Amino acid sequence: MTSLFLAYAIIWLLHVGYLLSLAMRQNSLHREITTLKAMVEQKGHIPVGR
Amino acid sequence: MNSLRLEKSLALAAAAALVATMYGAFLYAPTESTMGDIQRIFYVHVPSAWTAFAAFFVVFVCSVAYLRTKNLKWDRVAVACAEIGTIFCTAVLITGPIWAKPVWGIWWTWDARLTSTLILWLMYLSYLLLRDFLEEPQRRATLAAVFGIFAFVDVPIVYFSIRLWRTQHPQPVLMGGEDSGLDPMMFQVLMLSWVAFSILFVLLAVLRVRLEKSRDEVQQLRRQLMLQ
Numbered sequence: 001m002t003s004l005f006l007a008y009a010i011i012w013l014l015h016v017g018y019l020l021s022l023a024m025r026q027n028s029l030h031r032e033i034t035t036l037k038a039m040v041e042q043k044g045h046i047p048v049g050r
Numbered sequence: 051m052n053s054l055r056l057e058k059s060l061a062l063a064a065a066a067a068l069v070a071t072m073y074g075a076f077l078y079a080p081t082e083s084t085m086g087d088i089q090r091i092f093y094v095h096v097p098s099a100w101t102a103f104a105a106f107f108v109v110f111v112c113s114v115a116y117l118r119t120k121n122l123k124w125d126r127v128a129v130a131c132a133e134i135g136t137i138f139c140t141a142v143l144i145t146g147p148i149w150a151k152p153v154w155g156i157w158w159t160w161d162a163r164l165t166s167t168l169i170l171w172l173m174y175l176s177y178l179l180l181r182d183f184l185e186e187p188q189r190r191a192t193l194a195a196v197f198g199i200f201a202f203v204d205v206p207i208v209y210f211s212i213r214l215w216r217t218q219h220p221q222p223v224l225m226g227g228e229d230s231g232l233d234p235m236m237f238q239v240l241m242l243s244w245v246a247f248s249i250l251f252v253l254l255a256v257l258r259v260r261l262e263k264s265r266d267e268v269q270q271l272r273r274q275l276m277l278q
Contacts, residue, residue: 007091007148008072011098011141015250018137022257029264036271043278 053260060253067246074239082236091149093239097247098141099167105135105251106174106205113198116191122266125191128198130258132177134251139171154218162211163219170208173201187269 075093082089112128115121146164147157158164177197184190212219223232232240 001087003148003152004088004090007145008094010144010148011094014137014141014144018134018254019257022254022261026257026261026264029261029268032268033264033271036268036275040271040274040278043275 053256057253057256060249060256064246064249064253067242067249071239071243071246074242079236079239080233085153088149088152091145092236093243095142095145095149096240097244098138098145100244101247101251102135102138102142102170103205103209104248105131105138105255106170106202108255109135109174109177109198110202113195113202116195117199120188122187122191125187125194126259126262126266127255128194129178129181130255130262132174132198133258134254136171136174136178137254138247138251139167139174142167143171159218161217161219162215163208163217166204166208166211170201170204173204177201187266 071093075090079090079093081087108131109128112124112131116124116128146167150159151157177194180197181190181194184193211217212221
């Protein structure tokens, strides 16, 4: 039974870990986009659409 | 339906299906007579493999579509599915040995099924690493598409390996000939698990494609800043 629970635990940790990594990478990119948009607007000019 | 609502609906559906799968795998499905409870790994091992195959098939289709159209949207879906397929393939390679040790007495053997699966995992890992070395988007997408088509050749080899060669890995329980077959309750849980993993795959793909779009936006903004 230990091996069975170990297998299921690893599977769920793998998927939860991947979901968390997606969320962290998305947040980091979102912050970078906000900063870059501010810099573009500060430098001047072309409004940036998503 | 906007993308946020789609993501929430998929997340709820995936969570419900996965909880139902856990109930089915641990409480509903009967205990296998020869292997005992350890056989319940089957309900995550096999659907993980099927989902990895499906993800790699999407990579193949998107790679062909990219080479035909040169539209980067296909490349975004391809890289998303390659990464997710690699995660599911990792799950197969971890659960397999955990199942094998108590049943075969060994963690690993270099038979055709196990070796071809390891090669599959290494190829898609290489696909992801290759992309990191290339900066220019069109060149990266073209090389990745060629590699994505080439790597898919291993999927049918993995699938048919247990039919073509004598392996330590068991023969197929579904569509495997006269001696194959599965208890109806086990079959129901297997199908439920496959549906749950498929919904999880679609959810992860939607999230991963959104990430790739954000990356493209960052590149676009950086180029704009450099031009100003």
